[in-house]
Amino acid sequence: MIDLYGMSSPNVVKITVMLEEVGLAYRQHHVNVFAGDQHVSGFLKISPNNKVPVIVDADGPGGAPLPVFESGAILLYLAEKTGKLLPASGVARTTVMEWLMVQVASVGPMFGQLVHFLRYAPAGNDYGAQRYTSEVRRILGVLDRRLATAAFLGGDEYSIADVATWPWLRTASGIYPFLTAAAAKGDALAEWPAVGRWFAAIGARPAVARGVVNGDRFLEDDKSAFGAADPDAFDRFFNRGKFTR
Ligand SMILES: N[C@@H](CCC(=O)N[C@@H](CS)C(=O)NCC(=O)O)C(=O)O
Structure with a gap:
């Protein structure tokens, strides 16, 4: 089982499409980036760049759970795990x-x-x-x-x-x-x-259509997260204002 942490964004749709293409079972978990959930220590342990998407493969190499962050790395990991959508050599x-x-x-x-x-x-x-x-x-x-x-x-x-x-x-x-x-x-x-x-x-492609539908499942959560966000939340999200580094 793959746990996918995300929001409604093209970087996340890449992963729902890929999971549909390779036929792996997955669960979706919304991350409220407007509330700063991407900066909490538990999340940073699986996604040190404080971004979605990130996956946790419960059945990683050697049977141990493996978190993978960065959408490009996730696509490579899933391609290599399944032997699909990436030529071997x-x-x-x-x-x-x-x-x-x-x-x-x-x-x-x-x-x-x-x-x-x-x-x-x-x-x-x-x-x-x-x-x-x-x-x-x-x-x-x-x-x-x-x-x-x-x-x-x-x-x-x-x-x-x-x-x-x-x-x-x-x-x-x-x-x-x-x-x-x-x-x-x-x-x-x-x-x-x-x-x-x-x-x-x-x-x-049917798998792409399914991946889009599942990616868009994050939309309702994002709409309420966006609606509840105050100016500070946007400043934190965009690293600006008092959150400028
Ligand atoms: N290079 C990353 C980019 C991911 C990315 O930009 N994620 C955004 C949503 S689309 C995010 O999590 N932003 C939260 C933040 O930057 O705090 C990837 O391809 O996975």
């Missing part, structure tokens, strides 16, 4: 790792910063919104060029590189003005057709 494995690293180093952080500057930054931060819009559009171009020549990010086969990247495209399509404007005209990803083809193909 060779160039195919290296290629999947390359595109997985593009997700954890570029897609996640840059897409995430753009969400922050669009939704949570105080007024007067046009520079941040513009910088991350430009960077996200650059990354979309990188993904589009790759997917114009390969069915999936890792090559011919669907892999953890796709599982890692797809949830961020899903979230972005509903938030970024340049994507919502295109969606209103019929196709959010019209400017990046290869990404659009790939996004639709992966979204049609």
